[in-house]
Amino acid sequence: MDIVFLGPVCRPAAEAQAGTAPRQLAKALRRRGHAVLLLERTMPGVWSEASSTVAAYQDLADLHARFHSRVRRADLVLVDADVPQVADVSRWATNTAGGLTVFWDRDTPRTLARHALREDPGCMTPELFAGYRLYLCSSGGPVPRQLEREWGVARARVFLPGVDAEHFAPGSGRTRWDLGHLGPLSAERRGLLRQWLLGAARGWPEGRFVLAGMLSAVDDAWPANVARHPVSSPGEHAGFLGAQRFTLALSQAEHTPGANLFEAAARGAALICDPWPGLEDVFALGEEVMVARTERDVLRYLLAMPEADRRQLGMRARARVLAEHTVAHRAVQLEQYANDADRGASWMAPVRSLN
Numbered sequence: 001m002d003i004v005f006l007g008p009v010c011r012p013a014a015e016a017q018a019g020t021a022p023r024q025l026a027k028a029l030r031r032r033g034h035a036v037l038l039l040e041r042t043m044p045g046v047w048s049e050a051s052s053t054v055a056a057y058q059d060l061a062d063l064h065a066r067f068h069s070r071v072r073r074a075d076l077v078l079v080d081a082d083v084p085q086v087a088d089v090s091r092w093a094t095n096t097a098g099g100l101t102v103f104w105d106r107d108t109p110r111t112l113a114r115h116a117l118r119e120d121p122g123c124m125t126p127e128l129f130a131g132y133r134l135y136l137c138s139s140g141g142p143v144p145r146q147l148e149r150e151w152g153v154a155r156a157r158v159f160l161p162g163v164d165a166e167h168f169a170p171g172s173g174r175t176r177w178d179l180g181h182l183g184p185l186s187a188e189r190r191g192l193l194r195q196w197l198l199g200a201a202r203g204w205p206e207g208r209f210v211l212a213g214m215l216s217a218v219d220d221a222w223p224a225n226v227a228r229h230p231v232s233s234p235g236e237h238a239g240f241l242g243a244q245r246f247t248l249a250l251s252q253a254e255h256t257p258g259a260n261l262f263e264a265a266a267r268g269a270a271l272i273c274d275p276w277p278g279l280e281d282v283f284a285l286g287e288e289v290m291v292a293r294t295e296r297d298v299l300r301y302l303l304a305m306p307e308a309d310r311r312q313l314g315m316r317a318r319a320r321v322l323a324e325h326t327v328a329h330r331a332v333q334l335e336q337y338a339n340d341a342d343r344g345a346s347w348m349a350p351v352r353s354l355n
Contacts, residue, residue, distance in 0.1 A: 001075040001338070002099075003029060003036045004067070006089060008082040010040045010056055020234060021106065022080055024164050026053070028331035039067060041084045060088055068096060075099040076338055079132075081106060087122050094131035100338055103132040104159065108139040109253035115151075126151045134341045136334075140278050141255030157337050160282075161262050162327035168266035170318065171242045177227070178302055179272070180210040180244040182237065183260040189250050192274060197248055199295035200302065201226045207302060212240060241267045245310065246302060249289075251276035262325045265289075265317035270310045272301055282325075288317040 007022035026036045030053065042056045057063045071077055077097040081104060083089050094101050105111050114123045129135060130152035136159035137144060144156035181197055193211075201209040201223040212229035222228075229240065237260065241247060247269040249261045255278050264271060271289040273279055283289040290305075290313065292298045305313075 001034045001335075002073070003034050003076045003078065004071050004074040005036055005038045006077070006079045006083050006093060007038055007040050008080055009043050009084060021161065022104075023054075024327045025162065025330060025334075028162070028327045029334070031328070032331055032335070037070065039063070060085060060092060063089070064092065064096075071096050072098050076102060078102045078104055080104050081111065081124075085122065087124055087128055090124060090128045090131065094128075100134065100341055101132045102134040102136060102334075102338070103129065104136045106138055106161070107252065107259075108137040108143060109256055112143075129153050134337055136337070139253065139256040143255060155337075155341055159330065159333065159337075160257060160325060161259070162330035163262045163266040163321055163325060165266050165322055165326045168238050168241075168263055170268035170314075171238070174243065175245055176208065176243040177210040177245070178204075178207045179246045179248055179298070180212065180229075180240070181248040181250070182212045182240060182264075183258055184213060189252065189274075192250060193248070196292065196295045196298050198223060198226060200298045203295065203299050204302065210244070237263055238267055241269050244269060246270045246272055248298070249273050251279070257282065262321055265314075265325075266321045268311075268314040268318045270301075270305075270314045271317055272298055283317060283320055288313065288320050 003026075005022060005026050007026075008020070022038065026038045029036050036053060038054045040054065040056050042058055055067075057066065071093065074097065076099050077093055079086070079090055079093050079102070090103070111124065115125075129147070133154050135144075135147055135153045135156040137147060137156055138158075138160065140158045144158060147153040147156040179197065179200060181193060197209060197211060201207060205223070205225055207225060208227070209223075209225055210227040210229050241260070241264050247264040249258050249264055249271050251258050251261075251274055254276055256276070257279075261271070261273070261282075265283070265288075271283070272292050273283075273289050275291045275293065279285070279289070279291070285291050290297075290301050292301070
């Protein structure tokens with residue numbers, strides 16, 4: 001296919017080389033023989049590259065002037081939910097494209113919450129969603145059908161995060177922490193983080209704990225054995241995750257895996273998860289991940305699990321990711337979804353685990 005991918009803002013060179021999710025997916029699609037042009041919005045002071053596969057634009061007027069014909073003739077136009085001025089870009093893309101139009105929502109709970117508040121005039125609306133022929137969402141369970149019934153989405157399909165398995169290969173780095181958490185959290189999950197991670201730290205003063213990526217999720221009453229770690233770019237995730245004995249991987253919402261669940265599993269981390277609906281089919285409970293319901297469960301895993309069992313737990317989780325959840329798998333899945341949409345296939349659930 002000839003694909004145009006409207007991604008988020010340009011990243012600094014170091015982050016771009018590490019590979020954001022859109023860049024990784026574009027690369028995986030190219031490896032399968034597709035011609036992919038990734039368009040990114042420039043930001044002041046950020047270097048932007050120009051090549052046959054990546055281009056930058058300044059604003060919507062520049063996008064229209066330089067890439068109208070390219071979008072018009074593409075077989076597939078994919079718009080990332082984090083593109084600046086997403087509503088205006090969506091309106092332009094769906095009106096311009098001659099091929100299949102796809103919206104990629106990597107944080108569906110956030111999108112649903114924003115729509116419910118209706119406070120931001122720049123947010124997407126049901127009318128704009130209805131302009132796309134395919135909606136890729138990060139939540140399973142009842143969410144895809146809800147998007148179709150209540151939002152007018154033509155086809156909503158589950159599209160989980162994919163991992164660059166090479167970048168997240170297990171390493172031999174020094175273990176610095178017994179338990180850590182990385183990633184953004186919804187408001188409803190912040191209390192769980194406070195209870196489990198800070199609660200476990202208070203219950204085990206000799207243990208070493210770390211929280212990164214969402215320091216505002218808790219108050220200032222930190223136990224002395226909890227470190228704050230400013231992970232600033234995707235390129236640092238692998239090293240951070242590899243320095244933990246256990247990783248606390250909390251869901252974003254019901255039927256929605258956490259942002260860094262698959263990255264941590266690919267790194268071979270020993271995962272402790274909350275029991276969100278659908279987890280049991282993404283990973284085997286007790287064999288690939290451990291489930292906690294209280295901070296006592298967290299402490300029990302930290303203190304009682306033999307080291308050999310902990311390592312095996314992580315390796316089994318990594319094997320599951322390599323078999324089902326790499327970015328290469330997502331590229332194939334997008335092809336399948338696109339073919340179904342072109343044929344007008346009825347609603348189906350290829351990702352059985354979340355539906």
